[in-house]
Amino acid sequence: MAVDYATLKKGGFMRQKQKNYFSLRLRVVGGNVTAKQLAKIAMVSEQYGKGYVHLTSRQSVEIPFIKLEQIDEVKNALAQGDVEPGVCGPRVRTITACQGAAICPSGCIDTYTLAKKLDERYFARELPHKFKFGITGCQNNCLKAEENDVGIKGGIRVKWIPDSCIGCGVCVKACRSGAIAMEEGKIKVDQDRCNFCGRCTKACPADAYEETHGYIVSFGGLFGNSISTGETVIPLIEDEDALFRVCDAAIQFFEENANAGERLKFTIDRIGWEKFKTVIKEAYEG
Numbered sequence: 294m295a296v297d298y299a300t301l302k303k304g305g306f307m308r309q310k311q312k313n314y315f316s317l318r319l320r321v322v323g324g325n326v327t328a329k330q331l332a333k334i335a336m337v338s339e340q341y342g343k344g345y346v347h348l349t350s351r352q353s354v355e356i357p358f359i360k361l362e363q364i365d366e367v368k369n370a371l372a373q374g375d376v377e378p379g380v381c382g383p384r385v386r387t388i389t390a391c392q393g394a395a396i397c398p399s400g401c402i403d404t405y406t407l408a409k410k411l412d413e414r415y416f417a418r419e420l421p422h423k424f425k426f427g428i429t430g431c432q433n434n435c436l437k438a439e440e441n442d443v444g445i446k447g448g449i450r451v452k453w454i455p456d457s458c459i460g461c462g463v464c465v466k467a468c469r470s471g472a473i474a475m476e477e478g479k480i481k482v483d484q485d486r487c488n489f490c491g492r493c494t495k496a497c498p499a500d501a502y503e504e505t506h507g508y509i510v511s512f513g514g515l516f517g518n519s520i521s522t523g524e525t526v527i528p529l530i531e532d533e534d535a536l537f538r539v540c541d542a543a544i545q546f547f548e549e550n551a552n553a554g555e556r557l558k559f560t561i562d563r564i565g566w567e568k569f570k571t572v573i574k575e576a577y578e579g
Contacts, residue, residue, distance in 0.1 A: 296361065305378035306364060313361040316347070318379040319371070320416075323390035323408030323428070324352040333374020341367050351425070352389045353379055383553075385415040385424045385544075393430035393447065400430035401447030401491050401506055407533075414537070415544065421551035424544065427514075432490040438509075439523040440516040442557040443543055445536070446509040448489030448529050453480045457501040464493035464502070489529050507531035512543055512569070513558035521558050524566070526573045535577050542576035 298308060306315040319334065326334075338346050338356045341363050347355040359367055368378065379387060388411045391397065393404025411426055418424075427441035431448075438444030458480060465473050465480075472486035473493055480501075489509060494502035507529040514523030530536050543557070546569060551560040561569045 299382075301364070302381045303384070305380055306359065307355075307381055309357065311358070314357075315359045315361065315364070316355045316357040317359050317367065318349070318381060319354045319356070320377040320379040320387070321353045322388055322412045323405040324392075325405060326354065327375070330374050330376050333371060333376050336374075337367055337370050337376075340370070351387050353387050380417045383420055383422045385418045385420065385426070388412045388416065388426045388428070389436055389441075390428040391430050391435040393428070397430055398495070399433055399491075401449050401489075402428075402430055402508065404428045404430045404447065407445070410537075411540070415540075418544070420544070420548055421553050422556055424547065424557065426540075432488055437516070438514070439511045440514045441523065442512070442514060442547075443540055444511040444514055444523050446511070448507050448509045449491035449494060450489055450505040450507060450529055450531065451482065451487070451491070451494050452503040452505075453482055454501045454503060455479065457499050459499045459501070461498065463496045463498060467492040467496035505531050508533075508536050510536065510539060512573070513556075513561050515556060515558050519556075519558075523558075526570050527577055530577065535579070538576040538579060539573055542572050546572050 301315065305318040307318060309316055334346060334354060338344055342356045342358045347357060349355055388408045390404040390408040393402055394400030395403055395405060408428055425441045426443050427436045427438050428445045429436035429438045434446060438446045460478050462475050465475050469492065470486050470488045472483045474481050494504050509525060509529055510527065511523030511525050513521060515521040530539060547557050547560055550564050
């Protein structure tokens with residue numbers, strides 16, 4: 294009986310160099326795995342693999358040395374622990390995320406909640422080539438957002454509140470981009486130099502800043518055989534619906550224009566960045 298390797302790979306079973314063995318990539322969203330899932334993954338790796346798992350560079354878990362004839366058994370066993378196979382090949386891959394504002398003091402957005410929404414919206418969508426999302430909570434950029442086809446970074450737009458300010462200058466010291474200065478006892482914010490890191494408002498002891506949380510989105514990042522830093526089209530997207538419209542537009546542009554085996558960056562290069570930027574801006578404006 295012929296083995297449909299393409300279908301197996303699509304479902305997360307990647308051929309190993311050892312004949313009739315597969316490394317199974319699991320579906321992980323935003324880097325979070327529950328204790329129940331961990332227990333089941335451990336059991337399956339002991340019973341069907343070689344007693345260990347591999348943690349991938351994109352926050353997934355792989356179980357090596359799954360035998361061809363035991364694939365269905367493995368899938369059924371994993372399902373009992375709420376564990377699903379992941380995907381490989383030309384489709385939307387695992388949505389990666391740092392811990393974000395729910396855990397990290399530096400976080401500007403709830404990265405895991407956003408990762409779940411993106412996963413529900415796009416995971417495993419068929420495309421001309423693989424497509425990666427990465428979400429990082431702030432300018433510390435732990436998830437290296439710009440390495441992804443679409444990278445999302447949390448940010449905060451700030452507005453100084455004079456009546457609340459006590460003139461301590463802590464925000465001036467906290468700002469790493471030189472966007473804040475103290476002039477004659479008053480704070481001056483240079484919005485052109487602000488990178489939306491939020492360090493000023495997080496450091497402020499007097500709550501003297503209004504905060505608008507949002508998303509800095511980059512497009513066309515790569516980190517593999519070719520390396521390229523994703524580019525930002527809109528400085529800060531402050532509305533989640535607008536964020537999804539922009540992500541929809543990027544994927545649609547890729548689906549309609551990409552050649553098979555071509556990543557988003559090269560599609561944009563070929564079609565033209567100005568045309569791509571027009572598509573994104575139109576989506577942003579609704």
